[in-house]
Amino acid sequence: MPRTTATTAPTPAAVPRRGRPRDAGRDRALLDATLAVLGESGYAALTTAAVAARAGTSTATLYRRWSSKEDLVIAAATTYSEGLDVDTDTGGVEGDLRALLRDKAAALTGEGGRVLRALIGEATHNTALAEALTAAVLAPVHRRIGGIVRRAVARGEIPPPADTDLLGDVVVGPIVSHFFLTARLPDQVDPATAEATADRLLPFALRALGGQVF
Amino acid sequence: MPRTTATTAPTPAAVPRRGRPRDAGRDRALLDATLAVLGESGYAALTTAAVAARAGTSTATLYRRWSSKEDLVIAAATTYSEGLDVDTDTGGVEGDLRALLRDKAAALTGEGGRVLRALIGEATHNTALAEALTAAVLAPVHRRIGGIVRRAVARGEIPPPADTDLLGDVVVGPIVSHFFLTARLPDQVDPATAEATADRLLPFALRALGGQVF
Incomplete structure (x- = not known):
């Protein structure tokens, strides 16, 4: 099996929770940034790079949570409507x-x-x-x-x-x-x-x- | 007063009507093509080249009538709603x-x-x-x-x-x-x-x- 997690093997107690949400604060920051960029630029002009930059994180971090711009926007819309x-x-x-x-x-x-x-x-x-x-x-x-x-x-x-x-x-x-x-x-x-x-x-x-x- | 019309002075009888509509049939074909392309592709993906091709004319002909994609779509919407x-x-x-x-x-x-x-x-x-x-x-x-x-x-x-x-x-x-x-x-x-x-x-x-x- 290929290793898909850390390159060194931590003890179980040190393993961070995998998948989402592993950091609800960062998720929230990304979703809020999505709504802000959406309001300013509209859907067509929204880029995941702009959202990641606004949330102070990387697109890699963003894509670990949502696989596409569409997924991200749908998650943001759902959060927004709660x-x-x-x-x-x-x-x-x-x-x-x-x-x-x-x-x-x-x-x-x-x-x-x-x-x-x-x-x-x-x-x-x-x-x-x-x-x-x-x-x-x-x-x-x-x-x-x-x-x-x-x-x-x-x-x-x-x-x-x-x-x-x-x-x-x-x-x-x-x-x-x-x-x-x-x-x-x-x-x-x-x-x-x-x-x-x-x-x-x-x-x-x-x-x-x-x-x-x- | 500056001349704003033709660069040579034709006799009145020879002057083609300038501006639009000079060929109502072609205008109509372009507007119908705009609506067809709009329905298929949406606004963002609509190009004046696709509209001209659909109407069997050139983009030059299209731009003599409407100065932008936005103008063209507005004219098409107006015609559509009549x-x-x-x-x-x-x-x-x-x-x-x-x-x-x-x-x-x-x-x-x-x-x-x-x-x-x-x-x-x-x-x-x-x-x-x-x-x-x-x-x-x-x-x-x-x-x-x-x-x-x-x-x-x-x-x-x-x-x-x-x-x-x-x-x-x-x-x-x-x-x-x-x-x-x-x-x-x-x-x-x-x-x-x-x-x-x-x-x-x-x-x-x-x-x-x-x-x-x-």
Whole structure:
């Protein structure tokens, strides 16, 4: 068997953990650097050399963790989306939807919005990235909306929806369309405007689900 | 005044029309070739040489009409979108919205959907293209929705909307989200499924605008 590890044989106690993550801090630094470079340069112009340099490490270190630029970006997108969709039960459908739409408005604008825009742009012609984004970003939103709707139906605030598959598109489609399908750059939208836009979209979302708007 | 036209002074009758369009058929062939190459290769991989070859002409001919790849793609996008949004007054808000959503579903899927996906992907980091798409594709949809809503209010079918600026996002955002923010490729959606999806989104759109769904 060829030796693939150290050139001298250390005692078992001295063997560092092989594979990833063997240094969570360095992994995190590389993923953060990926998001930063992605936001600045977009997917096409991103190089693993630029990411490694930004993280203060080598491309060899990077490639020990991710075998390609695509793998790296998918891992970064997954990390980025963690914690984006924390469902909060506010006790009412209006409050739940307001919290969701405000979270989305924040995620779609500012620096994070620039990253997401680069990812979505590339995903329009990169199936592997599109699948990763669907799993990492879309699926959690859809699950969160599913929870909001179930609670609202249980409280008698809205009728049971006829077409549960489409609820995610119905609730978040308008805000994605608003911030992404225009010449408006996401980092030119300040947080107060993002939140106000979420609040303006709230009555439409509530009515679409069959809720009362007062 | 400096002369900005021909270097020799021909008699008026002999002067060919300068600038574009001097041969509408060739312009059209180049724009159609642009859309075909865009759908196959995406924006980044599109070359003016490939477009010229596809149209059976030279890049010199192409550059006499459009000064850059970006200009060419913007012109192609504008041509492509012409006639996409013909407002049809069906006599009722439900019929008007059904026609609009079916038109959008058709435009977002099939071969045209692949072109639009390439354009939207590139527009996420190309401001000039984003502005052109806003003018050529989004503005006509928003005008059409404005007309539908005005007629519906006049007929007493819906209350006057509080926030007219957002109506375009509210009505078309869900269908764009459905066909573009997923790993599903637009040319894998057959016309019958596209139309059925439009019809499934109709009650949500109608309710969002404050209309009755029976």
